[in-house]
Amino acid sequence: MLFQKRFWLGIADGSVTLAFRRWGRQQVLPGRPYRTAAGIIDVTDVTVVDPATISDDDARAAGHPDAVSLVADLPGDPANPTYRIAFRRAAGPDPRAELAASAELDPAEIARITTRLDRLDRASSYGAWTRETLRLVEEHPERRAGDLADMVGRERAPFKLDVRKLKNLGLTESFPVGYRLSPRGRAYLDATRD
Template identity: 70%
Template sequence: MLFEKRFWAGIEDGSITLTFRRWKRRQAVAGRSYRTGAGIIDVLAVDIVDPASISDGDARAAGYPDAASLVYELRGDDTLPTYRIEFRRSDRSDPRAELARESELDHDERAEIDRRLDRLDQASRSGAWTRDTLRLIGEHPARRAGDLAAMMGRERDDFKADVRKLKNLGLTESLDIGYQLSPRGRAYLADPS
């Protein structure tokens, strides 16, 4: 679930426990966990509400000073249903972060990474990109995504979406600016067998 960066600290410290979204159909389910930029959250409830019924207290729990500010910033067509999503920060760590910390790979783990990267390359309309992207991030850590995308002759947003796929495999880590290889990513590139 995506949150603007300005909400991450509140999600991390537990002061933000609500979000409101306009969706065509429900995109979150109570009882499930979702990744955010601030870590994993556990969704407790998802209800359709009338935006006029949003209280100032609910707005503060969503990171806004008052209900008027929250309703003003709601994105999407105002004819769509407005969902009130109640959540808490999960005690569980992000499995991608745990995976990324692995600094030694056995033969089977390496073969699984190869298989997953090959599948991403085959699904791409622009051809193989995974290993070149890993090498580029390794050579230019903390470089802006737009700069890295230009070095590969790609659009920034498409490049960032692809780097997220590598992060899901535990091979890269996001920084405030740019990316770096994770210990797992460095281990993978260190042994090209």
């Protein structure tokens, strides 16, 4: 789920436990975890509500001072249903962080990573990118995404999306500015270097 930066601290400290969204169709399901920039959340309830019934207490739980400001700030088409999403911060660590920290790769795990990277390369409309991107991140740690994208002649937004795919495999880590190879990513490159 996407949240504006102003809500990240409240999500992380547990003071923000609600979100309201206008969607053409429901985008999240109760009982499932979702990644946010503030960490993983567990969605506990999703209901359709009339925006006029949103209380000041609900607005404060969503990080707004009152219901009037929340409704005024509500993104999306007003013709769409308004969803009230209740959530809590997930208790455990982000599985991607645990995966990224595992630098002991046996041959079977190296083969699994290679298969996944090959699949991403084949699915790409602009050709093989995974190893080039890993090497780029290795050579330019914590460099702005736009700079890295320019180095390989790509647009920033799709480049960032691709790096996120590598992060989902535990191969990169995000920083306030740019990325670094994770221990797992470094171990993979070291094991497969010609």
